[in-house]
Amino acid sequence: MVALARKTLVYEWRRYLPASLAVAFSGMLLLVQLALVFGIFDSAAVYINASRGQIWVGYPGTQSIDLGRSIPRDAQMRLLMNPQVAQVEPFQWVNGDWRGSRQLGSVSVFVSGIDPAPDGLVFARAIPPALRARLEEPGAIIVDRADLPKLGIQVGQSGILNGQRVYLVGTTSGLRALGGVNIVTSLATAEQLNVGGDPRPAYYVARLRDPARAAVVAAQLDPHDRQRRYAVWSASTLAARTIHYWLFETGAGLGVVFMSLVVFLVGTVITSQTLMGAVAGSISEYATLNALGASHGALSRVVMEQAGWVGVAGLLGGGVLSAMVLLLAHSQDVPVGITVAGVTACAVLVMGITLFSGMLAVRTLRNADPARLLR
Amino acid sequence: MVEHVAIRGRGIGKSFTVGKVSTRVIDELSVDVASGELTLLSGPSGCGKSTLLAILSGLERPDAGSVEALGEQVWLLDRKALQRFRLHHIGFVFQGFNLFPALNSVEQVELPLSYLGLGAEETRRRAWAALDEVGLAHRRHMRPAELSGGEKQRVAIARALAKRPQLLFADEPTSALDSVSGQTVIDILHRAARVHGTMVLCASHDPRLIAHADRVLRMEDGRVLADEHHPHPPMGAHTTS
Numbered sequence: 151m152v153a154l155a156r157k158t159l160v161y162e163w164r165r166y167l168p169a170s171l172a173v174a175f176s177g178m179l180l181l182v183q184l185a186l187v188f189g190i191f192d193s194a195a196v197y198i199n200a201s202r203g204q205i206w207v208g209y210p211g212t213q214s215i216d217l218g219r220s221i222p223r224d225a226q227m228r229l230l231m232n233p234q235v236a237q238v239e240p241f242q243w244v245n246g247d248w249r250g251s252r253q254l255g256s257v258s259v260f261v262s263g264i265d266p267a268p269d270g271l272v273f274a275r276a277i278p279p280a281l282r283a284r285l286e287e288p289g290a291i292i293v294d295r296a297d298l299p300k301l302g303i304q305v306g307q308s309g310i311l312n313g314q315r316v317y318l319v320g321t322t323s324g325l326r327a328l329g330g331v332n333i334v335t336s337l338a339t340a341e342q343l344n345v346g347g348d349p350r351p352a353y354y355v356a357r358l359r360d361p362a363r364a365a366v367v368a369a370q371l372d373p374h375d376r377q378r379r380y381a382v383w384s385a386s387t388l389a390a391r392t393i394h395y396w397l398f399e400t401g402a403g404l405g406v407v408f409m410s411l412v413v414f415l416v417g418t419v420i421t422s423q424t425l426m427g428a429v430a431g432s433i434s435e436y437a438t439l440n441a442l443g444a445s446h447g448a449l450s451r452v453v454m455e456q457a458g459w460v461g462v463a464g465l466l467g468g469g470v471l472s473a474m475v476l477l478l479a480h481s482q483d484v485p486v487g488i489t490v491a492g493v494t495a496c497a498v499l500v501m502g503i504t505l506f507s508g509m510l511a512v513r514t515l516r517n518a519d520p521a522r523l524l525r
Numbered sequence: 526m527v528e529h530v531a532i533r534g535r536g537i538g539k540s541f542t543v544g545k546v547s548t549r550v551i552d553e554l555s556v557d558v559a560s561g562e563l564t565l566l567s568g569p570s571g572c573g574k575s576t577l578l579a580i581l582s583g584l585e586r587p588d589a590g591s592v593e594a595l596g597e598q599v600w601l602l603d604r605k606a607l608q609r610f611r612l613h614h615i616g617f618v619f620q621g622f623n624l625f626p627a628l629n630s631v632e633q634v635e636l637p638l639s640y641l642g643l644g645a646e647e648t649r650r651r652a653w654a655a656l657d658e659v660g661l662a663h664r665r666h667m668r669p670a671e672l673s674g675g676e677k678q679r680v681a682i683a684r685a686l687a688k689r690p691q692l693l694f695a696d697e698p699t700s701a702l703d704s705v706s707g708q709t710v711i712d713i714l715h716r717a718a719r720v721h722g723t724m725v726l727c728a729s730h731d732p733r734l735i736a737h738a739d740r741v742l743r744m745e746d747g748r749v750l751a752d753e754h755h756p757h758p759p760m761g762a763h764t765t766s
């Protein structure tokens with residue numbers, strides 16, 4: 151079998167390049183927008199993902215972690231009574247108002263009060279133990295280094311938070327918040343800053359002896375009655391609830407769908423036009439094959455195979471492009487989130503672009519009428 | 526001759542309508558074409574040679590009349606059956622060579638063979654033999670861009686011959702070629718008719734080809750005006766390289 155499709159692609163690669171590029175850019179746009187959206191909404195769940203506990207206890211019905219309300223302290227005792235639970239720690243959430251330099255005005259911030267112990271759970275993945283220990287100093291705060299310009303201070307300087315003076319003892323990365331600035335303090339400092347608020351914590355975080363049993367233990371620990379004053383989730387459930395809430399609360403989910411449609415349309419137009427041009431350019435050769443007895447189905451398979459190879463080349467190119475863009479974004483502290491499901495969805499959509507374009511190009515083959523070769 | 530008739534056309538009529546004007550291109554034409562000889566359709570441009578060729582070869586449906594090829598009523602076959610009939614029995618050579626730029630000579634010839642479902646071994650063997658027959662064994666691995674016009678047309682002939690068709694149609698096969706290349710091409714077609722017993726029907730307005738044909742049908746305005754047999758036409762000096 152003569153590999154007509156592949157040989158033509160290699161020999162006339164210039165002709166097919168625009169299609170492959172269109173596919174590559176479509177793939178890149180799809181993946182990057184998805185990574186950005188997930189990256190941004192991942193930061194809504196940063197409190198969960200940057201912590202080490204597998205169990206979160208909070209106010210019943212909480213849709214997103216930033217919407218937490220105080221819960222009774224006896225929840226901690228209930229948790230500790232379960233033999234699966236190895237460690238429990240409160241997490242205080244205080245809304246704050248930051249005043250740095252006069253020019254920047256006030257900035258709305260989220261204060262996270264955490265246990266500064268070296269084996270503390272909350273933000274264990276984002277704050278190294280040595281830095282964490284420095285939160286023991288009264289009024290000490292830690293922020294993400296990308297948020298420094300918003301706060302207008304440097305490490306060692308101070309600012310006013312909820313009317314009280316606090317000191318920046320260090321910065322880290324992976325703490326960025328959605329719609330404000332995350333400020334991490336010790337539980338004691340948070341209590342000082344919580345002027346007139348409910349002194350009870352918004353969440354308790356627990357570490358299990360067997361991390362794999364999170365879902366089962368969460369179900370065991372949840373009080374399950376209508377009058378319950380707290381609810382228990384596994385960390386991944388609460389993170390998923392939070393991301394889901396933000397995707398739909400902000401309309402970003404619809405935006406992703408809309409953008410994907412636009413990319414699909416533009417990619418298909420360019421790819422199909424290129425493939426149609428290639429078919430039109432070889433129309434008398436195809437007509438000759440048809441005269442000699444090759445069926446339209448056989449010729450269509452050649453065109454579809456070309457579309458397939460264009461797609462594969464575009465997919466590889468798009469992969470490289472996406473990797474470059476996402477690495478650049480990551481190096482600039484732009485939050486990006488990539489999941490296997492996301493990459494698979496983009497790859498499927500991109501192959502959809504090429505196969506759909508191939509089907510449009512196959513229609514051009516109708517012009518391969520061998521009678522026209524006789525004039 | 527009559528016992529070797531490959532194609533019988535009866536009462537063929539064909540008109541083309543452009544805008545509101547309808548032109549009669551083939552007019553009540555009946556013709557028999559025999560196997561084993563080169564029949565030349567000769568006549569001025571626009572007299573209907575190509576149209577007649579297309580009707581006899583199953584590419585263009587006539588308005589009236591019938592075509593019987595190898596005992597089969599061609600225009601009673603459905604589209605699929607007609608395509609299969611062309612695949613198994615008919616070869617074509619066109620004025621434009623219509624070779625795929627990306628393929629070398631062997632691949633050009635192998636390509637239509639692959640639709641016959643022959644094995645890789647047999648396909649290769651036939652392709653090499655066909656290129657040998659047209660004197661292009663040494664050009665096997667060249668692409669069209671590296672071949673002269675005459676060589677390209679010989680590859681196209683090899684592509685048509687490799688199927689071993691009983692019917693070979695050639696429309697103006699020499700019109701894009703210089704006279705020496707044209708002579709080579711018509712000699713190859715002539716020899717194919719003699720050696721394989723193939724019916725070769727060639728349409729051309731070029732009067733120089735008349736001397737190379739076994740039979741000449743002179744056409745004018747959609748009719749055959751004269752039917753001349755050349756019992757022993759001279760075989761031109763055939764060069765194999």
Ligand SMILES: Nc1ncnc2c1ncn2[C@@H]1O[C@H](COP(=O)(O)OP(=O)(O)O)[C@@H](O)[C@H]1O
Binds near residue numbers: 524572573
């Ligand atoms: N598809 C078509 N539509 C309209 N007119 C056509 C078509 N094909 C051929 N003709 C006309 O039919 C006449 C005969 O054409 P053709 O058979 O190609 O002549 P020849 O091959 O002898 O030069 C010409 O006048 C040509 O313009």
Ligand SMILES: [Mg+2]
Binds near residue numbers: 574
């Ligand atoms: Mg003609």
